[in-house]
Each structure stands twice: as C-alpha cells, then as structure tokens.
Amino acid sequence: MSGANVWTRSRERMKRLPELFAQCGPEATAYGKCVTATTSSKEELRKDLCIREFEALKTCILSAAKKTVK
Amino acid sequence: MSAMVYGGVSQTGSPIGGAMNVFDRNMKRKQKQWAASLEDPDKYEYLKNEVGSRVADRVYDIARTFPLALDVGCGRSHIAEHLSKVGLLFLTDVSESTLIFHVLKPDGVFIGAMVGGETLYELRCSLQLAEIEREGGFSPHVSPYTAVTDLGNILGQVGFNMLTVDIDDIHIHYPGVFEVMSDLQAMGESNCAWNRKSMLHRDTILATAAIYKEMYGCDDGSVPATFEILFMIGWKPHESQAKPARRGSANISFGDLGKINQSPSMDKPKER
Numbered sequence: 001m002s003g004a005n006v007w008t009r010s011r012e013r014m015k016r017l018p019e020l021f022a023q024c025g026p027e028a029t030a031y032g033k034c035v036t037a038t039t040s041s042k043e044e045l046r047k048d049l050c051i052r053e054f055e056a057l058k059t060c061i062l063s064a065a066k067k068t069v070k
Numbered sequence: 071m072s073a074m075v076y077g078g079v080s081q082t083g084s085p086i087g088g089a090m091n092v093f094d095r096n097m098k099r100k101q102k103q104w105a106a107s108l109e110d111p112d113k114y115e116y117l118k119n120e121v122g123s124r125v126a127d128r129v130y131d132i133a134r135t136f137p138l139a140l141d142v143g144c145g146r147s148h149i150a151e152h153l154s155k156v157g158l159l160f161l162t163d164v165s166e167s168t169l170i171f172h173v174l175k176p177d178g179v180f181i182g183a184m185v186g187g188e189t190l191y192e193l194r195c196s197l198q199l200a201e202i203e204r205e206g207g208f209s210p211h212v213s214p215y216t217a218v219t220d221l222g223n224i225l226g227q228v229g230f231n232m233l234t235v236d237i238d239d240i241h242i243h244y245p246g247v248f249e250v251m252s253d254l255q256a257m258g259e260s261n262c263a264w265n266r267k268s269m270l271h272r273d274t275i276l277a278t279a280a281i282y283k284e285m286y287g288c289d290d291g292s293v294p295a296t297f298e299i300l301f302m303i304g305w306k307p308h309e310s311q312a313k314p315a316r317r318g319s320a321n322i323s324f325g326d327l328g329k330i331n332q333s334p335s336m337d338k339p340k341e342r
Binding site: 013014017018021022028029031032033035036039045046047048049050054057058061 | 199200202203204205206245246248249272273275276277279280281283284285
C-alpha cells in the first residue's frame with residue numbers, strides 16, 4: 001500500500017503508545033491491580049469489571065496524546 | 071558418522087499425512103521473509119544467536135568429531151558460527167522432522183533446540199486477562215507449545231535412542247509489552263496458527279500493557295519475557311550403543327549402595 005492511509009496513520013498512533021503509556025503510570029497501575037485482584041479473590045473476571053479504571057487510563061492516554069500532538 | 075543440528079524456532083515445510091495441521095506455513099514463510107527484509111534484521115537476532123551458541127555447546131560436549139553435519143532451519147547460521155569440529159556443514163532452510171531420522175546414518179546424532187513449555191507465558195496470561203475484561207472472551211494469541219514431557223515421547227516414537235532432553239530458561243527484559251510484541255514480529259515469530267484472531271484491538275493492547283506491568287513488572291520498570299528452550303539429543307540406533315539391560319539380569323542391588331566405600335567383595339586376587 002502506498003501513501004498515507006488508515007493503516008499508516010494507525011501504525012503511527014500505535015508507535016506512540018509506549019511513550020504515552022509511560023506518562024500514565026498511576027492509572028495503569030490502578031487498572032492492573034483491579035484485574036489482577038480477581039486472580040486471587042473469589043470474584044471472577046468478567047467483561048467491564050474494571051471499566052472505571054480502564055476509562056481513566058484511556059482518558060489519560062488521550063490527553064497525553066493531545067498535549068504532544070505535532 | 072554424521073550429526074544433524076536443528077536450530078529453527080518454528081516448524082517449516084508441509085505436514086506429512088497424519089501430522090496435525092496447526093500452523094499456516096505459507097503465512098510463516100511470509101512473516102520470515104518480511105522480517106528478513108527489515109533494515110536491521112541483526113538487531114532482533116539475539117535470541118537465535120544465544121540458542122545457536124548453546125546448541126553448538128552441546129555439539130562440543132559430544133566426544134567425537136563429525137565429518138558431515140546438516141543444519142536444518144539454519145536462519146542466519148547462528149549455530150555454524152560457533153562450530154569448528156564438524157568437517158562439512160550443509161545449511162538448509164526447510165525441515166521435515168521424521169525425515170531427519172531417515173537422513174541420519176546409524177550411530178548419527180540429532181541435536182535440536184526449540185521453544186516450548188512455558189515460553190511467553192507472561193504475554194499469554196496478560197493477553198488473556200485483558201481480552202476477558204475488555205472483550206468478554208479470549209482467543210489464543212500465543213502458539214501451543216510442546217511440553218518437555220511430550221518431547222521424549224515424540225523422539226522415542228520416531229525411533230531415536232539414548233534421548234536427552236533438557237530445558238534452558240532464558241528471561242529477556244523489555245521496556246514494556248509493546249516492545250515484546252514488536253520484537254517478536256521483527257524476529258518473524260508472529261502467530262501463524264490457523265486458529266489465530268486476525269485483530270488485536272487497541273484497547274486490549276493497552277489493557278495488556280497495564281496488566282503485564284502490574285503482574286510481572288520488575289523494580290527497574292522493565293518487564294520480563296520467558297523463553298523456555300527445549301534442547302533434545304537423540305541417536306540413530308546402532309549395535310555399538312548401550313542398550314537397557316534385560317529385566318532380571320541385575321546382580322547388585324541398590325541396597326548395596328551404602329557399602330560403596332568398603333572394598334568390594336569381588337577384588338582381584340593380589341599378585342604376589
């Protein structure tokens with residue numbers, strides 16, 4: 001595929017994820033703890049169990065992306 | 071006498087009748103070719119180099135020189151660069167595991183290495199948890215691996231003798247799960263099992279990163295990835311090889327082990 005298309009743009013966004021992820025440490029930890037808590041507790045992991053923490057993480061990533069947009 | 075050295079990390083070639091068709095071999099070939107066409111392929115060869123040198127170690131451990139060896143699935147000749155006690159070394163790309171047995175001369179040896187067992191369990195578990203929480207279900211993203219225990223059976227069934235199987239655990243640290251996955255892709259080791267999902271949602275990748283770090287992260291901020299390398303040595307049968315003794319032919323019992331420091335009762339009579 002030649003030229004800029006949805007795949008090249010998508011790949012560019014993906015390449016930035018590690019640096020954005022590094023800026024959202026606390027949110028990532030909170031989400032990670034929420035999910036891993038189910039491995040040791042009686043509660044089973046199911047869809048959207050930790051949606052609040054995930055939305056917080058995603059918001060942090062999106063705002064970090066906006067701050068550093070070229 | 072000849073030896074065969076197999077250094078591939080994934081299977082290539084087409085399955086012969088009766089073998090399970092787990093992997094899309096065409097896709098694997100495309101992945102390997104794409105990886106080979108990258109700008110800096112040597113950057114991603116660290117694992118294969120390490121495994122190659124360990125296989126070469128095992129070749130040296132055998133107290134014999136070989137006039138002829140065949141390196142199956144040699145990649146960038148990760149093994150050959152460490153070998154010198156082999157007379158002639160052929161390097162090939164394709165392999166067929168039971169063919170290896172037939173190509174060997176009697177009393178020839180097959181030394182192999184492959185990833186197996188618990189390889190990439192951190193990635194597999196993190197992906198699984200992330201997919202359940204984000205998508206409500208999960209599908210396999212890491213290939214099914216051979217367990218150590220199965221390897222002995224497989225080699226024995228093919229007909230190899232005097233089997234040796236051992237495991238080396240290699241832990242490699244990465245900045246995060248993104249780097250783990252992109253390095254695997256650049257090594258040509260992307261998933262190619264038929265049952266693979268063709269998409270990995272961005273949200274799921276993000277969730278995986280957070281879970282991987284939380285579950286397995288190290289103090290310095292890196293995350294480990296485990297590669298369990300299974301090394302196998304098998305010999306093509308030959309009369310000169312030691313055979314298991316006939317049942318009931320033992321003439322010393324294990325209970326006599328305690329007497330091992332005393333002089334044995336079967337001393338040769340001292341010469342005058």
